[in-house]
Amino acid sequence: MMHNTSFYNPISTTKQQRDFLLAVCRLLVGILFIFSGLIKANDPTGFGYKLQEYFHVFNLNALNDYSTSIAIVICAVEVILGLLLLLGIAGRAVAWGLLILIVFFTFLTFYSAFFDVVTSCGCFGDAIPLTPWQSFAKDVVLLLLILVIFSRRQKIFPLIKNSFTNNLLVVFAVVASFGFGIYTYSYLPIIDFLPYKIGNHLPSLMKMPEGAPQDVYEHIYTLKNKNSRESKKVTDKEYMDQKIWEDENWEIVGEPESKLVKKGYKLPIPDLLITDSEGNDFTAEIIENPHYNFIVTSVDVSKFSAEDLVALDRINQTIKELSNEYNLRAVLLTSSAFKDVEYLNNQLDLVLENFYADAVPIKSMVRSNPGVMLLQNGKVIMKWSKKSFPSKEVLAEKYLKQQ
Structure with a gap:
């Protein structure tokens, strides 16, 4: 009697498992690359600031002026590779691109973590901050997934067989990926993850709430035995629980070490100090102003291009015209x-009062140089880039008419 065993084929089953593994890896890597690229492209200026930290570590400060452009390119490449991987287009080239990128990113995150040179990698922008070791672990997992894709790259085929359609999809992916980053650079992030976002009440974000958990530290003592000359280290808890303090044979040597055990509440805005040219503190007066308050921000006015100067002059003239009709205050805040x-x-006969702050908070206020933030009673009413600042009529109708 003959038995039909065609339903079981170990070789065929193994191939199916491998194909399933490839499909899962493609899905995970593709989605993660698209998400990572888009979340950073939402704020290419912020990602550019993070790149500047890496440039400083590797003594590449000459690239600082091109950091935002490089950021837009990196984000676009991530999105394009992710999209093409999911679509199965140019499988071999995409696999090589993914491998090169992930090897570079893994080296970068390991270097940052091991030498503690960059505190946050910026992999997912300000939306999901990761520690250097978390970033490295994420890249190691990605590396393993991409190695599977790379080893099976000859098995990646387009989901759509029509070559003309695939070419259109490639063009769309390139245009959309670069276009998104250029748009958000020109007109501010679509989603603002920073503490100065529209609707936030800034004074509240600068004060510690009642009952907020504080940082918990562990103190480590170095003890020395007077008789045996033995040395050991104990925590303050061990020192008290074991009543070592009662034993006269042990003495504390040097100053105790402090180690952070548990992070407490972190102020969203811990570092904003606004001063005049003489160093007098005007932070509360400006931030809590009950009237409409235009804050024109600039990290460095010496880096204004001709286009920036034209934009600032237009902003200045618009605010000057509004000040004739409305009770408002306008300041230039810069480092x-x-x-x-x-x-x-x-040069521009500015009507703006001049105040100064550190570059770090100014960079977080408006991702534009110059940029404009409208406050009232400490609340962020609206923000504009140098390109999106509206006309006097629009400002009066939409924001000042109720005053």
């Missing part, structure tokens, strides 16, 4: 040198 601000004032 620039006093002489550079004075030169700018003389």
Whole structure:
């Protein structure tokens, strides 16, 4: 009697398992690359600031002026590779691109974590901050998935057989990926993950809430035995629980070490200090102003291009016209040198009061140089880039008419 065993074929089953593994890896890597690219492309200026930290570590500061452009390219490449991987287009080339990128990223995150040089990798922008070791672990997992894809790259075929359609999809992927980053660079992030986003009440984000958990530290003592000359280290808890303090044979040597055990509440805005040219503190006066308050931000006015100067002049003239009809305040907030601000004032006849703050909070306020933030009673009413700042009529109708 003959038995039909065609339903079981170990070789065929193994191939199916491998194909399933490839499909899962393609799906996970494709989605993650698209998400990572889009979340950073939502704020290419912020990602550019993170790249500058890496440039500093590797002594590549000459690239700082091109950091945002490089950021847009990196984000676009991530999205394009992710899309093409899911679509199965140019499988071999995409597999090589993914492998090269992930090897580079894995080296970068390991270097940052091991030498503790960049505190956050910026892999997912400000939306999902990761520690350096978390970033490295994520890249190791991605590397393993991409190695599977690379080893099976000859098995990647287009989901759509029509070559003309595939070419259109490639063009769409390239245009959309670069276009998104260029748009958000020009007109601010579509989703703002920073503490200065529209609708936030800034004074509340600068004060510690009642009952907020504090940082918990562990103190480590170095003890030395007077008789045996033995040394050991104990925590403050062990020191008290074991009543070592009662044993006169042990003495504390040197100063105790402090180690952070548990992070407490972190202020969303911990570092904003607004001063005049003489160093007087005007933070509360400006931030809590009950009237409409235009804050024009600039990290460095000395780096204004001709286009930036035209934009600032337009902003200045618009605010000047509005101030004749409305009770408002307008300031220029910058981390620039006093002489550079004075030169700018003389060039453009600014109506803006000049105040100074550290570059870090200014970079978080408006991702544009210059940018504009409208406050009232400490609340962020609206933000504009240098390209999106509206006309006097629009401002009066949409934001000032109720005053």
